[in-house]
Amino acid sequence: MNETIFTWGAPPLKFGPGAIDEIGFEMSQYDVSRVLIITDATISATGIPQRIQEQLTRYRIRSEIFDGVHVEPTDDSMDKAAGYAREQGPWDAFVAIGGGSVIDTAKAVNLIITDGGELLDYLNKPIGAAKAPAGQLKPLIAVPTTAGTGSESTAMCVLDVLSLKVKTGISHWRLRPTLAVVDPLLTLSLPPEVTASAGMDIVCHALESYTARWYETFDRKRAEDRVTYCGSNPVSDLWCEKSLKLIAGSFRRAVHHGADDLEARSEMMLAATFAGMGFGNSGVHIPHANAYPIAGMVKDFHPAGYPQDEPMVPHGMSVSLTAPEAFRFSFESAPERHLRAARWLSPDAELHNDPVEQLPSVLVDLMRDIGIPNGIGAVGYTEADIPALVPGTMKQQRLLATCPRTPSEDDIAGIFARSIENW
Ligand SMILES: NC(=O)c1ccc[n+]([C@@H]2O[C@H](COP(=O)([O-])OP(=O)(O)OC[C@H]3O[C@@H](n4cnc5c(N)ncnc54)[C@H](O)[C@@H]3O)[C@@H](O)[C@H]2O)c1
Incomplete structure (x- = not known):
């Protein structure tokens, strides 16, 4: 029997310049006395976590700052953060102030501190045991400083997961932050390279969600078996459409004039949050599944704008590198959705004559304009690496389940091969 139900959830949102100065008041609503502020070293150096700490003090809430989050977190770095929280606790609540690396680390810390056990218990199958938290987690206020992950x-x-050289995750509705406080002023300091990479994450969230398998095409699930990603649906679609339209007007401006274009920064922050409200319920597919091995098997790529101490392919960049080719592959599953999305992203330009090429060519133009590397070749991969990359994608069954056209191993190998150069 086919599915008849979709689910949709998002935390309450406080949005706008100056919103972070209301975190003390917001936290005081939860009846807490001791809070851990979680961040990374770069954000800590801006003084913003300290500003939040002063806010909390004003409402008689004690707090400490942990600024040891690893950019692109690992099992090891999350365990260290949870270890710190365990030793220095107890905590009544958490504030995460940073990009996706920080917010994700804070979610894991909250889970382990509140529910007990080890990280591995909760990781998605087959890598972990996909244990569901037994009860409600502690309040977590999430404050993004990048316009990207949602x-x-x-x-x-x-x-x-360092030992397995694989990226994976934990997904359960209880991980969703209690409140999102989104303040576009925080993103004025983002380097252009981080703006570009994180922004491509938004683009792909919205596009993959909008072209994901429609929820009614899945088999009917029992209430206890429902997963976080339920396929594209009428509510997620709305957020993705709006996100793509905002990106069309503001992404290039945010990359090239981001230090003083608050309107572009605000629209990018809205776009990121909207796309999160979309894909966070519907799901993503091939570009994200391919991104996991592209980032996980990095050899010697050190992108400008990011910490230089170890090689990395930043998340949004790794997602975007095979996106043009992935949307050529998925086109036949829902042509009208691909064509509409191309028009939303590029409302004024003349689009390609060949319908299959419209979305890929809009993406390639955007990626060239904002300085994304030209294909997986430009971040260090050759044809010889493809047999090793493909199994990394095929392991991401949680993501491939929402793919509108089921790819075989050969299909994925072909997508990688044709993404060595994108233009
Ligand atoms: N949980 C989710 O739903 C989800 C979705 C997508 C991606 N992710 C994850 O998020 C991570 C990527 O997050 P991201 O793209 O937000 O980047 P990030 O958190 O890794 O930060 C990137 C760099 O920008 C710096 N930075 C952040 N904000 C800044 C600011 N305002 N000014 C100056 N520098 C700043 C950081 O210190 C870091 O060096 C990846 O691990 C990815 O897997 C999670």
């Missing part, structure tokens, strides 16, 4: 809205966290 993690402030979503019910999942993502990490690298």
